[in-house]
Amino acid sequence: MSALNSLLPIALAIIMLGLGLSLTAADFRRVLEQPRSVVVALVCQVLLLPAVCFGLAIGFGLIPELAVGLMLLAASPGGSIANIFSHLSNGDVALNITLTAVNSLLSLLTLPIVVNLSLAYFMGEGRDVPLQPAKILQVFALVLIPVIVGMVVRRHWPAVAARMDRPVRLLSVLVLALMFALVFVSAREALTTHLTTVGVVVLIFNVLSLVVGYTISRVAKLGKPQAIAIAFEVGIHNAALAITIALSPFLLANPTMAIPPMIYGLTMVVTAVGFGLLVNRTSRPA
Template structure:
């Protein structure tokens, strides 16, 4: 994949619009809500910040990926949940309020955790190659694109609720169209090597997606988190912010390595199908789960 200025414009634009759309649906109460769901939040953060990078590292080593692709996979694993998780959670019976809170908190924490994971990965897989890595001050520039639009969206919602509710859907559609434009542009530009890229990372990204979704739900249930909140955890952990990962990989002032963006690009397509499959499976499981939880409540 060759570097192109189109990505340095479209991807940050898509990221900013996506996060502004998230802000339009957020209030300060969404952050306070965390205190009501401490176990669910702690489980999700444990999976996102510690468990997933460790599992991804094992997959990367097991598949013996080329160094740049290995770093790209670790970048993907370290990226926070995406706003698409909110939609999937809504469709499949998850606690959307918890999703919104987790997305906001993960996006803030990633300012500190993502550079650590990526720089350790560069040191390990690329032997600390000169000029490759994330400087904290440069990373802050990217997360300014993430956090400032969120704050602006929250401000608009607080000042003009009716406008925010009307604008939320068009903003989401615009962000999806811009993101699709960037992905289509990448595919057209690299159409001769698409098969090679899929062969390189198709299976590992598919496995990572399935494992992420399974961990998000399974670990939450093991921690005795309710079904709806576990579905929210599943989608939050299983649907990463690929726009952020691709922006960091492609930006000349950050990693500036288009090969590192390949895992996120492939994953961004596969995750829609794996997340839908997980959602239908969990929807089928919901009646039985609810019955068991009700029986446990009655017994107590």
């Protein structure tokens, strides 16, 4: 266990390096071209989702560790898989890439805040909250530095970035599989005990995330491709990031908190495919 725990920061760095290799400065500049779409997505991601998640945790009476794990999942940004689902579902992939870039940086502030508040509420105010300023700096370093390195490599050595992309993606998949196994071994008793309840909550949260992103976008009179893009960006969370933060001895170090993102990681593909088929069932987006 200790050997695997020591690998978790490296795992997080690999995952975020892969994200950096897919981003360019243009992805951030594109915010100026679609400000309304970005604002709608951020309102859903930063404000609505944590509120929905909090309501589900309270309503279903999740034990504190699982409640915090669910809130951690809600606060985690989207990842490159959201871009893939958006492409397959006729969404605005350029908007997805922009939102991934913005959300990834914004989560450096929002994720510690949401997790801290969740720990204080669900675990008790007298508990020592792990994500204090020193820990926030650790998250900042573990997340932002690999992203910057990836972006620099892509900017100055595009051929190297292209060669690195596939191996880094494969390594990220292997790392994620290892983390799933670690969660199962470390928290199998809690997983067995609470599987039915937390599984239902995670599924509801996943579906609501997609529906909220799409519905709010359409209410805001955004086009269908933009609404699809926002739905996947808001509804597909980076389970690997959430699992790593939950397990890392430098951060939360609680395998039970990793159970919601683990279950989410196993079910989100099914819900994402179903959602993509549903929104495209009558006609292709204009």
